[in-house]
Amino acid sequence: MKKALITGIRGQDGAYLAKLLLDMGYEVYGADRRSGDSGNWRLKELGIDKYVKIEYMDLLELTNIRHVIAKVKPDEVYNLAAQSFVGVSFEQPILTADIDAMGVLRLLEAIRDIKPDTKFYQASTSEMFGKAREVPQNENTPFHPRSPYATAKVFAHYTTQNYREAYNMYACSGILFNHESELRGLEFVTRKITDAVAKIKYGIQDRLVLGNLDSKRDWGYAPEYVYGMYLMLQQEKPDNYVLATNETHSVREFVEKAFLVAGFEIEWIGENENAKGLDKKTGKVLIEVLKEFYRPAEVDLLIGDYTKAKQKLGWEPKTKFDEIVEIMTLKDLERQSKNI
Secondary structure: OOEEEEEOOOOHHHHHHHHHHHHOOOEEEEEEOOOOHHHHHHHHHOOOOOOOEEEEOOOOOHHHHHHHHHHHOOOEEEEOOOOOOHHHHHHOHHHHHHHHHHHHHHHHHHHHHHOOOOEEEEEEEHHHOOOOOOOOEOOOOOOOOOOHHHHHHHHHHHHHHHHHHHHOOOEEEEEEOOEEOOOOOOOOHHHHHHHHHHHHHOOOOOOEEEOOOOOEEOOEEHHHHHHHHHHHOOOOOOOEEEEOOOOOEEHHHHHHHHHHHOOOOEEEEOOHHHOEEEEOOOOOEEEEEOHHHOOOOOOOEOOEOOHHHHHHHOOOOOOOHHHHHHHHHHHHHHHHHHHO
8 A cells, every 4th residue: 555645735736636545545644734623624525534644744844844754654745735825925935935945845855864765746836937938838938936935936846856866866846737626725816706706696795806807827627637746656757747728717707707607797897906897787896906916026827738748647637617617616606505
C-alpha cells in the first residue's frame, strides 16, 4: 500500500486528491495546522474524513516537518498548502513568502535528508505568468509575477526544479490554471459569486459586490486537475506540466451565467468601477463594482496551453466553463434552500 502525504488537506484540491488516492488504495495522510474541526467540511462532504490520517505539521517549522516525514515515510508528497489568496498577499507579503516560498524549501530539504526517494509534487500556479508575455502560456513561457503570492510561488517553482536537477530527486511542479468546484472556498471570486447568487435568490442577500469584471481567466474543474497531479508522479521521469483548458472567460461572463442559472437575466449599465448589473425584469441593482476590490497590480488575461500534459500524461479537461458555473450555482442554491 502506497503512502501519500498531502499538505493543504482541508482545501478544495486536498480533499479531492485525498478521495482520489483513497479510491486507488493509498494510505492517505493529511498535514494540518490544527485548524479545528470546522475546517473539515470538505472531507466530510466527500465522506472521507474518517479515512484520512491527520498529522499536525506547519510549513513554518522545519523541526516539525522533519518529524512528520520521518514518521510517515511517504512514497509521495503533494504540497498543496499555501497562503493562497492574492489580495491577502499584498497585506501580508512576508508571511506569504515564508509559507509559499521558504515553506517549500523546508519541505524539500527535509525530504532530501530523510527520505530522498519520495516523489514530490509542488502546486505551482498560472499567477506566476502574471503580465503574460505570450498567449497562450505553456511550460516555457517566461514568468512575470504581479503579486507577492505569485513571486513566492516562482521561488518555490524554481526551488523544486533545482532539487530535481541538483539532487536527482523526483520533484514535479504542476502549473495549474484556475480550477473551481462546489468545494471552492468563499474567499475565491467564483464561489463568492455563486454563493451570493443563491442568497439573492432566496432573499438572504441584497446584492453582489465585486472588483474588476473584465479580468479573464482559464477556468477548469478541480476534480480533473487533481487527477493530473496524480499522473505527474506516475511518470518515469519528473517534469513540469501546465494544466488548463485553453479557453478564457471574464468574471463578467461568470456572473452572467451564474445569475442565469438562478433565473435572473443581467443588464449592465456604466463602465469599469461605475458598472452596475441590473435584473432585466425588475430593474433592481444586483451587482455593484468597488474600486477597492481591484488588485494593486492586475493580471488581465490568463489562458493555458495543456499540449504537453495531453501528449505525455494523456490528460485533458472534460468539464466546460458553462457546466462548471452551473454545477457550482446549483450546489449553492441547494445549500441555501436547506437554510430557509
